[in-house]
Amino acid sequence: MAQDKPKNPEKHSTFIPKEKKSTKPFHDTPMLDQLESGPWPSFVTGLKRLAHNNNMMVDLMGQLEHSYKTRLGYWKGGTVSVFGYGGGIIPRFSEVAEMFPESKEFHTLRVQPPAGNHYTTNMLRQLSKSWEKYGSGLIAFHGQTGNIMFIGTTTENTQHFFDEINEYGFDLGGAGPCVRTAMSCVGSARCEQSNCNEQKIHRTLVNNFIDDMHRPALPYKFKFKVSGCPNDCMNSIQRSDFAVIGTWRDDMQVDQKEVKAFIKSKGRKYVIDNVISRCPTNALSLSDDDTLNVDNRNCVRCMHCINVMTKALAPGKDKGVSILIGGKRTLKIGDTFGTVIVPFMKLETDEDYEKIKEIASNTIDFWAENGLEHERCGEMIERIGLVNFLEGIGIEVDPHMISSPRTSSYARMDDWDQEAEKWRQRKQQAAG
Amino acid sequence: MPTIEVAGKTIEVDEEGYLQNRTDWSEEIATAMAKEDDCDLTQNHWEVINFLREYYDEYQIAPAVRVLTKAIGKKLGPDKGNSKYLYELFPYGPAKQACKYAGLPKPTGCV
Numbered sequence: 110m111a112q113d114k115p116k117n118p119e120k121h122s123t124f125i126p127k128e129k130k131s132t133k134p135f136h137d138t139p140m141l142d143q144l145e146s147g148p149w150p151s152f153v154t155g156l157k158r159l160a161h162n163n164n165m166m167v168d169l170m171g172q173l174e175h176s177y178k179t180r181l182g183y184w185k186g187g188t189v190s191v192f193g194y195g196g197g198i199i200p201r202f203s204e205v206a207e208m209f210p211e212s213k214e215f216h217t218l219r220v221q222p223p224a225g226n227h228y229t230t231n232m233l234r235q236l237s238k239s240w241e242k243y244g245s246g247l248i249a250f251h252g253q254t255g256n257i258m259f260i261g262t263t264t265e266n267t268q269h270f271f272d273e274i275n276e277y278g279f280d281l282g283g284a285g286p287c288v289r290t291a292m293s294c295v296g297s298a299r300c301e302q303s304n305c306n307e308q309k310i311h312r313t314l315v316n317n318f319i320d321d322m323h324r325p326a327l328p329y330k331f332k333f334k335v336s337g338c339p340n341d342c343m344n345s346i347q348r349s350d351f352a353v354i355g356t357w358r359d360d361m362q363v364d365q366k367e368v369k370a371f372i373k374s375k376g377r378k379y380v381i382d383n384v385i386s387r388c389p390t391n392a393l394s395l396s397d398d399d400t401l402n403v404d405n406r407n408c409v410r411c412m413h414c415i416n417v418m419t420k421a422l423a424p425g426k427d428k429g430v431s432i433l434i435g436g437k438r439t440l441k442i443g444d445t446f447g448t449v450i451v452p453f454m455k456l457e458t459d460e461d462y463e464k465i466k467e468i469a470s471n472t473i474d475f476w477a478e479n480g481l482e483h484e485r486c487g488e489m490i491e492r493i494g495l496v497n498f499l500e501g502i503g504i505e506v507d508p509h510m511i512s513s514p515r516t517s518s519y520a521r522m523d524d525w526d527q528e529a530e531k532w533r534q535r536k537q538q539a540a541g
Numbered sequence: 542m543p544t545i546e547v548a549g550k551t552i553e554v555d556e557e558g559y560l561q562n563r564t565d566w567s568e569e570i571a572t573a574m575a576k577e578d579d580c581d582l583t584q585n586h587w588e589v590i591n592f593l594r595e596y597y598d599e600y601q602i603a604p605a606v607r608v609l610t611k612a613i614g615k616k617l618g619p620d621k622g623n624s625k626y627l628y629e630l631f632p633y634g635p636a637k638q639a640c641k642y643a644g645l646p647k648p649t650g651c652v
Contacts, residue, residue: 187557188637188647195606195624195634202556264557286605324624324634326606482605 125154126161133164133211136171140178159246165261166245168209175205189216189264191271195324197281198267214263215245218270219256219282221290221315224308225298226251235277243270255292255334256282280319286483287325288318288473292349293335294342302415303337304355304428305456310335310465314351317466321473328480328489329440331473338424339410345436345447350486351469352433352447357425360405367421368401384414409512429455432465434472435487445487448495448519450502452509471502495519505535547573559640559647566594566644574642578633582642586630588617593643603645606636 135157145151156173160166176182187200199217206213220236222228236257240246245261252258262270271281282290291314294300296307314333321327334345337355345352372380377395385393389411392404401421415422432454433447451468455461472486479501480489490498499506506528514520544551545558547570553561558574560566571590575582582590592613596604604612606624614622624635631638636648 188634188641189557190633190637193628193632195628195636320624324606324628325636326610326624328607477607 125158129161131161131164131167133167135160135167136174138170138174141170141174156247162241163245164211165215166212166247168211169215169245169261172203172205172209172212175208184215189267191268191281193323194281195326196283196285196287197323199284200264212261215261216264216267218244218259218262218267219252219254219284219290220259220274220279221282222251222255222257224291224311224315225293225296227295227298227308236274236279239270239273243273254282255290281323283322283325283330285325286327286329287323287331288315288321288327289330289332290322291315291333291335292343292345294337296337300337301419302340302412302424304357304424305335305337305353305430307335307337307355309462310353310430310456313462313466314353314469317469318473327473327477329483329485331476331486333469338412340412340416346433347436347444347446348438349436349447350434351472352436353465354431354433355424355428356410356431356453357428358453359425359427361403361408361415361425362423363401363403364421364423365400368418369399371418371421372399384417387413389413429453430465432468435485435490437485437487440483440485441488442491445491447487448490449510450499450504452507468502468504475501506532508532545570545573545577555647557641557647560644563644563646570644571642578638580631580638585621586639586642589613589627589630589635589639590643592616593639593645597643597645603636603640603648609635 138153141153141156144153153170156166156170160170172183183204184201185204187202189198189200190196191198197219199219201215201217203209203213203215223232237246237248240248240259243262243266244259247260249258249260259270291311293307293311297303298308311333314335315322318333321331331351332349333351333353334343334349335353336343336345339354339356341352341354343349345354372395377399381395385395390404390407390409392407392409393414394402394404396402415424430451430453431449432451434450435445436447438444454464456465475498476486476489479493480486481492484492496506508514511517511520514522543554543556543558545554546552547567552565552570555561558577560570572582575586580586589609593603593609596609596612606627610622610624610627613627620626627635627639640646640648
């Protein structure tokens with residue numbers, strides 16, 4: 110296939126409706142048109158399709174072409190919000206409204222998806238219809254924030270659209286220095302590797318902090334993400350301040366019969382090359398009789414072998430979650446991963462859920478009090494030190510928080526014996 | 542440039558109704574702005590508005606919401622030092638609505 114031809118030109122053009130309902134003539138957009146000539150469907154085609162129904166999109170394309178020509182952006186922010194809310198709307202006012210009056214106001218609404226993004230088609234239709242009624246029709250599903258982004262409406266219609274979707278159960282997400290829309294993976298509904306009830310954790314956390322989401326008053330953003338297993342499909346370690354990741358603390362489940370069947374179908378070499386030797390801690394060994402031995406103590410839950418041999422291997426039975434705090438992208442300091450704050454906790458009873466709520470609110474309260482303006486939680490930990498942070502949120506240090514003390518910058522050896530003794534006493538107290 | 546008219550004077554505002562020149566501000570203007578939003582300014586509103594103006598005069602910046610709630614709580618009593626109270630007074634957000642009535646420049650960033 111030639112690279113410069115549209116991959117599927119016939120289908121591509123069917124995106125454009127035959128009947129044009131917009132009353133405004135299209136602007137001349139040679140630079141945008143050129144983008145349609147690539148091999149893949151272009152966003153320009155999408156914009157044109159919407160422009161057939163909506164004058165707002167006609168002028169939006171005009172402004173975009175103008176931006177391309179002059180190599181400048183012409184959007185400025187503002188302070189639009191709906192009644193009773195401080196956040197959730199990204200206001201955009203055009204600076205070239207005289208040339209393109211229809212897209213003078215082009216605000217974005219962030220709407221929270223259901224936990225795990227479980228929709229019914231009916232919900233999707235409802236949302237699309239409401240947005241066609243009050244907005245431009247342009248939707249990002251979903252944006253990188255985890256929200257459904259409804260892009261392009263006027264200040265007046267912002268409230269109308271919100272009222273309508275709120276009526277059938279949707280709510281705005283977070284924008285600004287506040288708790289942001291949480292994300293959770295598809296979870297046990299569709300995935301065999303799930304170790305926890307992702308949706309329930311997601312809902313518990315969000316519902317507990319809904320006030321902090323709608324009324325921004327934190328130093329900066331704070332994100333929750335929930336992944337059901339260490340595959341971490343939500344990238345929660347990198348992208349959330351408070352990552353909850355499903356894990357297990359007993360032995361990985363091994364079905365030796367299925368191991369044998371797998372080796373039979375793929376061959377011994379394949380298994381050695383792709384499973385055994387790819388274990389990062391060399392915790393797997395293949396016996397002569399084609400059974401698999403797992404050194405569980407050294408397993409770091411990288412999930413590689415379980416992902417490859419889905420029938421033969423599975424997470425253990427004693428399931429729970431790990432909590433990591435402080436992940437973020439570059440801001441005041443460079444990118445950080447989350448640090449393990451709770452190595453393992455069970456999440457089954459209501460008390461367990463109360464406990465995770467408590468950890469989360471202690472964290473947010475402490476950070477809100479001690480974080481500087483525009484400082485993420487991870488940066489505050491870096492600034493004040495992990496021990497001070499742990500003290501602040503009322504969590505005792507635990508050797509399980511670090512895997513190799515000799516190479517960890519968090520571990521100090523000078524008062525090791527006293528600390529070890531303290532830990533032993535705490536353990537005894539907990540047991541007693 | 543959009544304008545509003547208060548007591549026979551024409552005053553320049555931006556497209557969202559924030560004053561262009563802070564020196565134009567007067568209590569009548571604040572009342573007129575509030576009226577447009579169907580909001581009657583009570584003593585409680587004025588406490589916040591006056592606080593914002595004092596804060597701005599001192600620091601040349603509008604306070605962050607957290608600073609605002611804390612300072613209000615300190616000055617006017619702990620029952621008023623929470624964001625719920627401020628949102629009851631200014632349902633579109635203290636940062637936006639209260640700053641507008643107080644004649645402060647539009648808050649920047651996505652608040």
